[in-house]
Amino acid sequence: MDSRPPVLEAKRVRLRPFRAGDRDNLFELFSDPSVARYWSSPAWTERAQADMWLAGALDFSNPTMLQWVTADRETDELLGTVTLFGLRADQKRAEIGYSLHPDHWGRGIAREAVSRVLEFGFDDLGLRRFEADVDPRNDASIGLLTRLGFQREGMLRERWVVGGEVCDTAFFGLLARDLRR
Ligand SMILES: CC(C)(COP(=O)(O)OP(=O)(O)OC[C@H]1O[C@@H](n2cnc3c(N)ncnc32)[C@H](O)[C@@H]1OP(=O)(O)O)[C@@H](O)C(=O)NCCC(=O)NCCS
Numbered sequence: 259m260d261s262r263p264p265v266l267e268a269k270r271v272r273l274r275p276f277r278a279g280d281r282d283n284l285f286e287l288f289s290d291p292s293v294a295r296y297w298s299s300p301a302w303t304e305r306a307q308a309d310m311w312l313a314g315a316l317d318f319s320n321p322t323m324l325q326w327v328t329a330d331r332e333t334d335e336l337l338g339t340v341t342l343f344g345l346r347a348d349q350k351r352a353e354i355g356y357s358l359h360p361d362h363w364g365r366g367i368a369r370e371a372v373s374r375v376l377e378f379g380f381d382d383l384g385l386r387r388f389e390a391d392v393d394p395r396n397d398a399s400i401g402l403l404t405r406l407g408f409q410r411e412g413m414l415r416e417r418w419v420v421g422g423e424v425c426d427t428a429f430f431g432l433l434a435r436d437l438r439r
Contacts, residue, residue, distance in 0.1 A: 260318050260319070261318050261319070261320060261321050261323070261324060262275055262318040263275050263324040263325065263326050264378070264382075266326070266374045266375065266378055267331070267374075268331075268370045268371060268373075268374040269331075269370055270330075270331055270367060270370060271328050271329060271330065271331055271337065271367060271370055271371050271374075272329045272330075272331050272334065273326040273327070273328060273329070273340060273371060273374055273375060274326060274327050274329050274334070275315075275318075275325075275326065275327070276312060276315035276316055276325060276326075276327055277316075277327075278312065278316070280312065280327055280336045281305070281308050281309065281312055282308075283335060283336035283359075284308045284311060284312065284336060284339075285302060285305050285307070285308040286359070287336070287338065287339070287357060287359050288301065288302045288307070288308070288311070288357070289301050289302040289303065290359070290360060292360050293357055293358075293359070293360065295396075296392070296393035296395065296396035296399065296425075297357070297420070298418060298420060299420060299421075300420060300421035321345065321347070322343065322344060322345045322346070323341065323342065323343045323345060324341070324342040324345065325339065325340075325341045325342075326339065326340045326341070326371075326375065327339060328340055328356075328358065328367070328368075328371040337358060337359055337362050337367065338356065338357050338358035338359060338362070338367070338368065338371065339355075339356065339357045340354070340355075340356045340371050340372055340375045341354070341355045341356070342354055342375065342379065343355065344389070345383075347383070350384060350385050350386040350387065351385060351386060351387040351388070351389065352379060352383075352385055352388055352389070353388070353389045353390065353391065354372065354375065354376070354388050354389070354390055355390070356368055356371065356372050356399075356402075358371075363398065368402055369402060369405060369406065372402065372406060373406055376388060376406065376432070376437065380434050380437065386433065386434065387431060387432065387433055388408070388431065388432040389429065389430065389431050389432075390403055390408060390429075390430040390431075390432075391414075391417075391427045391428075391429060391430075392427065392428045392429075392430060393418075393425050393426070393427070393428070394413065394426055394427075394428040400428065400430075403430045403432075406432065406437070407432055407436040407437050408430040408431065408432040408436065409430065409431055409432070409436060410428060410429070410430055411429050411430060411431045412428075412429045413426060413427070413428055413429070414426065414427040414429055
């Protein structure tokens with residue numbers, strides 16, 4: 259099965275599939291300690307880590323994952339990422355993850371990108387529910403989720419060990435009727 263993500267246009271950004279040429283911008287994104295601070299793995303130190311991500315993102319045979327580049331609509335350059343994973347068509351739900359290069363934080367770019375993917379999930383994939391697993395200290399991510407209408411559904415204690423640090427999870431969920439477009 260080809261689960262290549264479709265191109266989705268938004269006002270300032272385009273969500274598009276990854277391509278090999280994204281390698282350098284991808285490395286720059288995830289080697290930034292402020293991006294990795296509350297990510298599920300420490301900041302990248304080797305370009306081979308970008309190659310590994312790209313190999314996964316260019317494998318369009320996994321029906322449980324859809325990975326987009328958040329690209330500048332004019333230059334088509336990678337600014338960030340939006341990923342649906344744990345996608346269960348039978349249960350009509352998916353988890354969502356996202357990142358954005360710090361040069362673009364605080365301008366509503368992530369909100370634009372994530373809400374376009376949510377719209378695609380609800381309208382085109384027929385999903386009923388999205389889930390997000392967030393470090394409870396990640397104010398920017400929690401601000402974004404709350405702005406979009408996600409509800410905090412629970413706290414999972416000591417769920418992750420990242421770079422030797424034990425971290426809790428704040429678990430968020432969004433149903434179509436919660437959505438703020
Ligand atoms: C989370 C992230 C994508 C947000 O990107 P962003 O482009 O700055 O977010 P936006 O500008 O679209 O903000 C959306 C909403 O979030 C809120 N928000 C953003 N940054 C915030 C912050 N630092 N503190 C509190 N709320 C914040 C705002 O309320 C904003 O709503 P508004 O548009 O009504 O003002 C970005 O900070 C990032 O890449 N972080 C590192 C990776 C990461 O942690 N990903 C999430 C893992 S769960």
